[in-house]
Amino acid sequence: MSIQATNIRKTFGTVTVLGGVDLTVPRGKLVALLGPSGSGKTTLLRIIAGLEHADPGSGQIHFHGEDVTKVPAGKRKVGFVFQHYALFRHMTVFENIAFGLTILPRRDRPAGSAIADRVHALLKLVQLEGLDARYPTQLSGGQRQRVALARALAVEPRVLLLDEPFGALDAKVRKELRRWLRKFHDEIHLTTVFVTHDQEEALEIADEVVVMNNARIEQVGTPQEVYDRPASPFVYQFLGNVNVLRAQALAGAGVPGANPAALEAEGNLYVRPHDVAVAPHDPRSPGLVAVLRYIHAAGPQARLTLEQIQSRATVEVEVSRSELATLGLKVGDLATLRLRQGRSFDADYAI
Amino acid sequence: MAAAISTTLSHHTSHAAVQRATHDPRWVRWTLTTVALLFLGCFLALPLAAVFAEALRRGFGAYFSAFAESDALASIRLTLLAAAISVPANLGFGVAAAWCIAKFNFPGKSVLITLIDLPFAVSPVISGLIYVLVFGLQGWWGAWLIEHDLKVIFAVPGIVLATTFVTFPFVARELIPLMQAQGSDEELAALTLGANGWQIFWRVTVPNIKWGLLYGIILCNARAMGEFGAVSVVSGHIRGETNTMPLQVEILYNEYNFVGAFAVASALALLAIVTLVLKALVEWRHAQARAS
Numbered sequence: 001m002s003i004q005a006t007n008i009r010k011t012f013g014t015v016t017v018l019g020g021v022d023l024t025v026p027r028g029k030l031v032a033l034l035g036p037s038g039s040g041k042t043t044l045l046r047i048i049a050g051l052e053h054a055d056p057g058s059g060q061i062h063f064h065g066e067d068v069t070k071v072p073a074g075k076r077k078v079g080f081v082f083q084h085y086a087l088f089r090h091m092t093v094f095e096n097i098a099f100g101l102t103i104l105p106r107r108d109r110p111a112g113s114a115i116a117d118r119v120h121a122l123l124k125l126v127q128l129e130g131l132d133a134r135y136p137t138q139l140s141g142g143q144r145q146r147v148a149l150a151r152a153l154a155v156e157p158r159v160l161l162l163d164e165p166f167g168a169l170d171a172k173v174r175k176e177l178r179r180w181l182r183k184f185h186d187e188i189h190l191t192t193v194f195v196t197h198d199q200e201e202a203l204e205i206a207d208e209v210v211v212m213n214n215a216r217i218e219q220v221g222t223p224q225e226v227y228d229r230p231a232s233p234f235v236y237q238f239l240g241n242v243n244v245l246r247a248q249a250l251a252g253a254g255v256p257g258a259n260p261a262a263l264e265a266e267g268n269l270y271v272r273p274h275d276v277a278v279a280p281h282d283p284r285s286p287g288l289v290a291v292l293r294y295i296h297a298a299g300p301q302a303r304l305t306l307e308q309i310q311s312r313a314t315v316e317v318e319v320s321r322s323e324l325a326t327l328g329l330k331v332g333d334l335a336t337l338r339l340r341q342g343r344s345f346d347a348d349y350a351i
Numbered sequence: 352m353a354a355a356i357s358t359t360l361s362h363h364t365s366h367a368a369v370q371r372a373t374h375d376p377r378w379v380r381w382t383l384t385t386v387a388l389l390f391l392g393c394f395l396a397l398p399l400a401a402v403f404a405e406a407l408r409r410g411f412g413a414y415f416s417a418f419a420e421s422d423a424l425a426s427i428r429l430t431l432l433a434a435a436i437s438v439p440a441n442l443g444f445g446v447a448a449a450w451c452i453a454k455f456n457f458p459g460k461s462v463l464i465t466l467i468d469l470p471f472a473v474s475p476v477i478s479g480l481i482y483v484l485v486f487g488l489q490g491w492w493g494a495w496l497i498e499h500d501l502k503v504i505f506a507v508p509g510i511v512l513a514t515t516f517v518t519f520p521f522v523a524r525e526l527i528p529l530m531q532a533q534g535s536d537e538e539l540a541a542l543t544l545g546a547n548g549w550q551i552f553w554r555v556t557v558p559n560i561k562w563g564l565l566y567g568i569i570l571c572n573a574r575a576m577g578e579f580g581a582v583s584v585v586s587g588h589i590r591g592e593t594n595t596m597p598l599q600v601e602i603l604y605n606e607y608n609f610v611g612a613f614a615v616a617s618a619l620a621l622l623a624i625v626t627l628v629l630k631a632l633v634e635w636r637h638a639q640a641r642a643s
Contacts, residue, residue, distance in 0.1 A: 086536035100544035
């Protein structure tokens with residue numbers, strides 16, 4: 001295992017930022033620490049880097065089996081990319097990337113020409129050839145980020161840590177750059193952890209997603225695992241849209257495929273909008289009866305908002321545009337809803 | 352017809368060329384400008400001119416002979432000495448204090464900021480008196496100092512101490528907002544790249560603050576050379592020994608030696624002008640560095 005953090009606790013005054021967190025990052029993987037702001041993800045990343053320290057007496061950090069808990073940040077050999085890049089503003093791109101090499105003690109420092117070769121190879125790697133004489137203020141956000149990445153890689157780090165790497169970019173650049181980062185990672189195969197609050201980002205590029213909330217890790221898994229089988233109501237709600245339905249209301253409606261005993265329990269059922277089947281109302285077929293209140297069809301999928309006639313609670317449904325056309329539903333029509341799959345965390349069952 | 356067209360054209364172009372921030376009538380602008388210039392002239396330019404005019408009233412010979420006098424020379428030496436010690440001392444202190452305040456959080460931080468402002472808040476005379484109370488004959492350490500044959504008050508050490516005290520906010524005050532605005536991300540980035548504290552300071556922090564630092568030094572130096580109140584209290588006015596230039600000016604003036612007084616004053620004013628030119632140069636260079 002490339003990075004192993006065991007029982008990391010961190011408190012600021014009376015606030016618990018990390019409550020005994022364990023994290024394992026496999027060698028060569030790209031791992032996302034995903035969570036809302038205040039969940040402790042950035043603090044965990046900074047503790048791994050050595051920029052902050054866990055509470056005395058708590059946990060250890062191992063890199064490739066070696067205990068680095070007491071090793072200062074400068075000697076851990078981590079590549080850290082800051083959210084706002086933290087490029088040295090008075091240095092050119094070349095000087096920024098070369099910094100980690102030029103500060104080495106003379107006996108370890110490569111010759112000037114070797115440093116220059118190295119910097120140019122890195123510039124090529126991050127596709128910024130020809131920009132070596134520019135200053136950070138003369139670069140776009142995406143370019144700055146890649147300079148920060150090249151600067152971090154120049155010292156041949158053992159692990160790469162990125163704090164909200166796409167947070168400061170606009171939406172289009174963000175999408176391009178995250179695909180680029182995925183490809184880039186496949187080329188260099190350096191164990192990488194990045195922090196993000198954007199679930200789409202994490203699900204799209206990470207090999208493994210670590211979902212954090214309230215100073216704890218809620219779930220660890222591949223993007224598909226955490227999306228399809230969320231381990232907690234929080235993960236369900238944080239990763240994508242979800243309908244929270246009262247289990248009792250469903251029992252009365254005789255939803256097919258449900259375990260009747262479980263549905264009688266007090267509690268909620270979590271159902272993704274695309275797991276709800278919608279059909280024009282037919283009194284003979286079982287299901288939840290609801291009124292179609294709103295159709296949002298700007299996009300590949302149509303989003304329908306329906307209101308259950310018994311409980312008045314709303315249900316969001318996603319269907320394809322062509323399916324919507326075949327159904328022929330209009331706002332104000334009655335519809336019957338059936339659930340393809342869903343999950344309850346109160347009683348241990350799934351339908 | 353042609354004339355009419357050309358007037359509208361010229362009217363149009365003049366509007367396009369000069370983008371004004373205000374649309375006040377001409378007489379308002381002229382009046383305000385005149386008032387500002389008259390004020391500056393009466394309160395700044397005229398007195399400065401008067402200093403040089405008075406100093407040169409008896410010609411260049413009398414002017415330069417005023418400097419040939421040993422007391423005047425001693426006062427110049429003492430002023431330069433006091434500045435040469437207090438400015439580097441406050442440079443070190445200011446950088447250290449600004450570094451602590453901007454880059455770290457610790458209990459008592461706001462107390463430290465308030466203490467740095469103290470010399471600005473209290474009258475310089477009080478600052479001088481504090482040293483007399485501490486180091487003077489009847490002061491806390493007075494007896495001990497006499498026992499060890501050390502003189503602080505009415506001697507050069509007292510003058511240096513008083514000068515340092517009244518000038519110590521300048522560098523720190525200049526750097527704190529600058530360093531706070533810059534944050535510590537660049538230092539942390541250097542840290543993760545393996546730099547040690549010394550390398551981080553010299554290669555990341557100092558280049559980022561150098562213009563603010565220079566500006567603070569210049570202001571600090573200007574005040575160090577011109578300080579009167581605090582130094583006057585601790586000096587004892589011993590001729591040729593503990594008189595700085597501002598004190599020397601006062602003594603000569605009280606003795607009706609106007610040419611001498613104004614000659615020393617003109618030297619002081621020249622030092623101030625040099626300082627101002629340096630300051631303007633630094634600001635200009637800083638603006639250029641920002642723009643590029």
